[in-house]
Amino acid sequence: MSGTNPFDSDEEPSASNDEILEGFLCPMCRADLKSIDYLTEHFARQHAEEEDALKSVFKDIFSKAKKKILNNFEDERERVAPASAAASSPAASASNASAARTSNAKSRHNIYSQLTKQSVGAERGHLEYFQSVRNPRLERYASETNKLIIRLHRLLKDLPTDAVQRKQHEQQTVPWLDGSSVKLCPSCAKSFHIARRQHHCRLCGGIMCNDCSRFLQLENAMQLASLSSTRSDPLQQLQHHEDRAIRLCQHCLWLLDTRQDMLESRTCRPLLAKVYDEIRQLQKQVAPDLEMYAKIINSLLDGESIFTLADAGALRGKIGQVAETIDLRSKRILTIHSEPGSREEALKKAIRLSCVQMIKERMLSLPPLPDEALIKQIQERKRMETEQRILTEQRMAMEAYERYGATTQVGVSMENRNFAQGSDLQSLNNWSAPQASTTKSSVDDPLIEQINIIKGYIKQARQDMNFDVVETLELNLRELQREVYERQRQTSNSSKATSPQANS
Known part of the structure; x- marks a missing residue:
């Protein structure tokens, strides 16, 4: 608060106007009371009877402020009126408006220029300090968790089903704290009595009440202890729910849950990545089938009998099923939740577009199955061409025999060789030889x-x-x-x- 009136007129300066007081000042005696509570108490005790005088002081301040604001407004109107009357063209009005905006900008600039600009201070990194504090804490948590897992392994390795033997086994594995001097629960600070008994953590031996106890199921405990599930089969026959679990304190359970979450985060993959891997695997598996289908069709159109029309139909049906599976997987990717406009959303759309394009270009554009009558006609024509070729070769062999006096064995061997070539046309499923x-x-x-x-x-x-x-x-x-x-x-x-x- 200031000790001078900021709305005093400039025509009547006083000596006191040059001094500026700051603090929690009393408006009557201008004493600095240091806090708002002391100021309120001081005014209520010292100036309770001068309330009317205080009202007059504030009234005088408000009237001077109002007068000064109105005078500034009237001066602004007087400056703007002649300029607007002199402007007779749109260009002049535009120039006046720009001049007004410039003047306002200059006034704002003058106000901001009076403020002192804060310089950039020194910078210091705290990464080393953060690591020096964080690393020992992580090492301590890791050491405690490893100890708990070792104890859990020893506890579950030969855990008996009988309640008395199980309690003895637990006490021998992890020593329990003596609870004779413990009167309150360390977690909730409630006193122990007949209705609120003491319980012990099976991994650290600490004391707690039943309400502060936590339970770890045997299946999860076996998984953390790296034991086979067959060891827990006899323990599943226990009737009570608490008997099929291990009693722990909150701190031990938190450490084990943290380790479990860390293991799952390393092995768990996002659903988008899993579905995309399935799509890539399907595309990799169907690529040889696409090449084989084209090879079968070309073989049939060439009149060969290695493949049949049924082979081409079965392979085409398999390719159609794979295309349908890829389409369903790509649609499933679009249903995965993601933020609108995020990179994950754009990635899902790109995967869907690539799958649709691959199905259209490589699977739906396969050549159709040829007609069975056409295949038989081509095979028959090739068979006749082969027989004609064999007869021509035999005739040429006989002419060579008559011309050059070849032996009979040569002609026989030639005939056998030619007939062996003709055996290519024999049916494979109904093979018959002389x-x-x-x-x-x-x-x-x-x-x-x-x-x-x-x-x-x-x-x-x-x-x-x-x-x-x-x-x-x-x-x-x-x-x-x-x-x-x-x-x-x-x-x-x-x-x-x-x-x-x-x-x-």
């Missing part, structure tokens, strides 16, 4: 047995839609078929050669 009259049955032939085994493998691979294995097994099967046919042809030719000699 049976030779041999003393050994076809079942005892190891090549025939191997062919039957490979056919079983091919059938199983088709059921599992593992078409890479199907292709490899089909090629192996044809090699075995050629070998069996070559052997039977040689046996048949040798029997024909020996039969004329026997007749002669």
Whole structure:
């Protein structure tokens, strides 16, 4: 509070106006009372009878302030009126308005320029001090938690089911404090009596009442102690809920919960990351199927018989199921809660857009299944072309024999080789070769047995839609078929050669 009247006129300066008093001043005697309580008490005791004089002083101050404000307002109006009367064009009015704004800005600037600007002080980092205080505390908590887990492991390792034996085991594992001198609960400060008994923490041995006790379930205790769940099966047969738990104090339970939360935070992943990993795994699994489907379609259109139209249909159905699963997973990502306008929201939309684009470009744009009649027509045309090629090669071989006097064995071997090439057109599931009259049955032939085994493998691979294995097994099967046919042809030719000699 100031000791001078700020609204005194400039025309009548006084000597007292030069002095400025500050503090909790009495408006009558201008004594500094140091606080508002002392000021109130002083005025009520010393100037109770001078209340009317005080009212007149404040009335005089308010009247002078009102007069000064009105005078400033009238002076401003007198300056603005001639300027507005002289302005006869919009340009002049605009210039006057800008001048008024400039004057106001200058007045505000003059007011702010009178204020002293505070300089930037010295800066000091407290990170080292914070770490020096925080690290010992964390080490102490970690040490206490490790001790509790060791005690918990020893406590649960051979915990008996009988109540008396269990109490003895707990006291032997962790010594209990003597409660004869403890009259109050350390947590709630309530006195112990017959209705409020003393209880002990099973990990630190501290004393508490029943209301301040906390219980840790045996399943969670087993997990913290790194014990198998089979050890807790006999303990699950206990009837009371408290018997299936361990009594702890608040501090010990807080330490164990903190350790559990820390372990879960390290292993737990956000739901968005889990669903995105599932989508990436599905995309990785379906990529070979997409390539195999295109390969099967091209093979069918080329007239090959390694794959069938049913294989292409089954693989196309599998790709459609994977596309539907990816679409559902991407829609599930959009349902995960996130703040509007956040980076997580933009990430979810980007994942959904990429999944939709991948489904459209790679899965829905697959070539359609060809017509079965068209496939048969192409295979028949290729078979005829192959037969024509075989006949041409045989005719050329006979001409070479007649021209150059080739031996009969060369012609026979050429015929066998050509016919072996023609065996590619034999059906794999209904394979049949010319049976030779041999003393050994076809079942005892190891090549025939191997062919039957490979056919079983091919059938199983088709059921599992593992078409890479199907292709490899089909090629192996044809090699075995050629070998069996070559052997039977040689046996048949040798029997024909020996039969004329026997007749002669």
